[in-house]
Amino acid sequence: MIADKGEYMENSMPKAIDLAALKTGGLIKQKEKDLFVIRLRTPVGKISADELDKISNISKKHGSGMLHFTVRQGIEIQGIKFDDLQTAKDELEADGIRVGACGPRFRVVTACPGEGICPNGLSPSQEVGLSLDEEFYGEEEGLDLPHKFKVTVAGCTSCCPKPQENDVGFHGQVEPELVEDDCNGCGVCEVTCKEGSIVMDDNGLPIKDDDKCIYCGDCISSCPTDAWVKKRTGLAAYAGGRWGRHPELGKLVAEFLTAEEASALIRKSLAFYKSSGKRGERLGVTINRIGFDKFKEHVL
Numbered sequence: 001m002i003a004d005k006g007e008y009m010e011n012s013m014p015k016a017i018d019l020a021a022l023k024t025g026g027l028i029k030q031k032e033k034d035l036f037v038i039r040l041r042t043p044v045g046k047i048s049a050d051e052l053d054k055i056s057n058i059s060k061k062h063g064s065g066m067l068h069f070t071v072r073q074g075i076e077i078q079g080i081k082f083d084d085l086q087t088a089k090d091e092l093e094a095d096g097i098r099v100g101a102c103g104p105r106f107r108v109v110t111a112c113p114g115e116g117i118c119p120n121g122l123s124p125s126q127e128v129g130l131s132l133d134e135e136f137y138g139e140e141e142g143l144d145l146p147h148k149f150k151v152t153v154a155g156c157t158s159c160c161p162k163p164q165e166n167d168v169g170f171h172g173q174v175e176p177e178l179v180e181d182d183c184n185g186c187g188v189c190e191v192t193c194k195e196g197s198i199v200m201d202d203n204g205l206p207i208k209d210d211d212k213c214i215y216c217g218d219c220i221s222s223c224p225t226d227a228w229v230k231k232r233t234g235l236a237a238y239a240g241g242r243w244g245r246h247p248e249l250g251k252l253v254a255e256f257l258t259a260e261e262a263s264a265l266i267r268k269s270l271a272f273y274k275s276s277g278k279r280g281e282r283l284g285v286t287i288n289r290i291g292f293d294k295f296k297e298h299v300l
């Protein structure tokens with residue numbers, strides 16, 4: 001039996017192999033004897049068909065021929081023998097496919113398709129996610145953290161990639177504004193707004209209750225005369241979310257951030273986490289211990 005850390009037996013010859021260190025580098029021991037998984041780095045879950053072909057070939061050549069798509073949009077090649085790990089890794093990297101990493105660090109950023117693909121998209125979640133991944137993954141400020149640090153970007157308020165379950169998560173949002181002269185009083189927006197934010201007044205014009213508005217943009221997309229227009233767009237940011245044994249939803253930190261402001265929020269959150277987090281605790285636990293208002297003071 002192979003312990004999490006310790007001696008790995010191969011051909012009855014002991015080899016001192018630190019399985020935890022291998023795992024940190026994306027090479028993960030499977031339950032089955034002698035077999036490993038290689039976790040690949042696929043930020044925002046985007047990969048070309050050519051890359052997938054190359055991964056498929058490596059899987060057939062060195063693994064079991066099976067791939068697994070992780071819940072965080074990663075790809076894992078299963079069933080690789082220890083003696084083939086380095087060769088498989090080298091061949092992947094020669095093909096431009098990067099191996100992922102685990103452990104207490106800034107993890108690969110996930111994102112939904114966003115406005116470039118999804119009809120509901122309000123923000124370019126793929127571009128924002130890739131940019132954040134490029135900026136923080138593997139960089140000094142994202143390494144040696146108290147625990148893992150997950151980030152995702154959703155393109156709209158439907159929040160498909162679950163920003164509130166990440167250490168820091170974003171979703172696109174839009175604030176509508178009425179151009180009264182273009183409104184014909186049809187009332188479609190009143191019916192469309194699921195939040196009850198819009199009510200038609202006695203003059204046949206829609207009145208918006210800002211306290212109820214969640215900035216989904218449904219009124220804009222449903223108006224037949226384009227009388228609702230975009231006043232501003234941006235990203236809402238949540239912090240302190242996590243799943244696992246003790247789930248907790250992240251709290252709203254800021255709204256209508258630009259991509260640059262989102263990046264600054266991550267940078268400051270990582271600095272806060274490094275300086276205030278205890279080993280083994282997620283950002284949300286640190287925030288609960290120190291106080292959400294104090295966290296906001298640090299990051300805004």
Ligand code: SF4
Pocket residue numbers: 112113114115118119120121122154155156157158159160161
């Ligand atoms: S979060 Fe919005 S933009 Fe992203 S996939 Fe879901 S519906 Fe589409």
Ligand code: SF4
Pocket residue numbers: 182183184185186187188189190205206222223224225226227228
């Ligand atoms: S849907 Fe457009 S045209 Fe109809 S009431 Fe609303 S704003 Fe006016």
Ligand code: SF4
Pocket residue numbers: 174176192193194195196197198208212213214215216217218219220
């Ligand atoms: S943006 Fe969404 S919540 Fe706000 S008024 Fe329009 S439909 Fe209602």
